[in-house]
Amino acid sequence: MAIPILTPILAVSDETDPRIHSATVRERMGDVAMVIGCGDLPSGYLEFLADALNRPVYYVLGNHADELRRGCCRTQAAKPMGATDLGGRVVRDPQTGLILAGFPGSPRYGEHEPAQYVEREIWWMMARMAPRLLWNRLRHGRALDVLVTHAPPRHVNDREDPAHRGYQALRPFLRWFQPAVQLHGHVHLYDRSLPTEQRFGATRVVNVFPYKVLDLEPFPAATPTVGAPPVATGISRRTASAPASTEAP
Numbered sequence: 001m002a003i004p005i006l007t008p009i010l011a012v013s014d015e016t017d018p019r020i021h022s023a024t025v026r027e028r029m030g031d032v033a034m035v036i037g038c039g040d041l042p043s044g045y046l047e048f049l050a051d052a053l054n055r056p057v058y059y060v061l062g063n064h065a066d067e068l069r070r071g072c073c074r075t076q077a078a079k080p081m082g083a084t085d086l087g088g089r090v091v092r093d094p095q096t097g098l099i100l101a102g103f104p105g106s107p108r109y110g111e112h113e114p115a116q117y118v119e120r121e122i123w124w125m126m127a128r129m130a131p132r133l134l135w136n137r138l139r140h141g142r143a144l145d146v147l148v149t150h151a152p153p154r155h156v157n158d159r160e161d162p163a164h165r166g167y168q169a170l171r172p173f174l175r176w177f178q179p180a181v182q183l184h185g186h187v188h189l190y191d192r193s194l195p196t197e198q199r200f201g202a203t204r205v206v207n208v209f210p211y212k213v214l215d216l217e218p219f220p221a222a223t224p225t226v227g228a229p230p231v232a233t234g235i236s237r238r239t240a241s242a243p244a245s246t247e248a249p
């Protein structure tokens with residue numbers, strides 16, 4: 001199924017931004033088709049966006065233990081109500097036809113955060129997602145459109161310190177399934193001069209910290225054919241946001 005028109009999406013990550021957590025967000029961003037959370041965000045933030053924009057919300061968890069109750073006065077961690085957890089899953093949005101998949105957390109670098117994974121665990125998630133992705137390629141002409149993660153792939157938008165290295169396993173995943181775009185957070189970019197996206201094969205890998213509004217461009221209708229290359233969507237950046245400062249730890 002082709003996307004008939006430009007599909008604007010709002011992607012958020014890592015920090016609650018007052019420009020988004022605002023009474024005027026509906027006036028400014030009411031045309032987005034969905035909200036995507038890339039992790040390390042309080043549940044209340046995503047629930048606010050779901051209510052304010054009245055759009056579906058998809059998310060992955062970040063690596064921090066307190067993200068689900070941070071800033072929302074809860075004593076118990078709770079997943080955001082009315083939102084879809086993409087961690088280790090492949091989901092097709094019924095309104096836009098976009099196919100989304102996600103990987104949560106970050107590579108393991110310490111013992112104090114619960115959502116950290118060794119590469120073997122990411123490979124296991126990939127193995128469980130592969131049948132659905134291959135079916136999508138046969139049925140829709142592409143495995144997926146948007147990969148949502150908290151951490152970037154290794155050596156793409158990541159850093160060399162142990163806490164901000166990316167997943168090595170995402171590199172073969174991108175080569176095999178070729179999503180049009182990967183959205184991630186985890187690497188806090190406060191310096192506007194630093195690049196926020198890189199191309200990896202057919203995929204544009206975008207760091208959305210703290211938020212971005214992106215227009216997914218339509219792709220031609222695909223005729224599902226065994227062995228045919230996937231048809232990728234394009235993506236253009238409508239607005240980007242990154243406060244000027246230095247990189248956060």
Ligand SMILES: [Fe+2]
Pocket residue numbers: 040062063064106150185186187
């Ligand atoms: Fe993180």
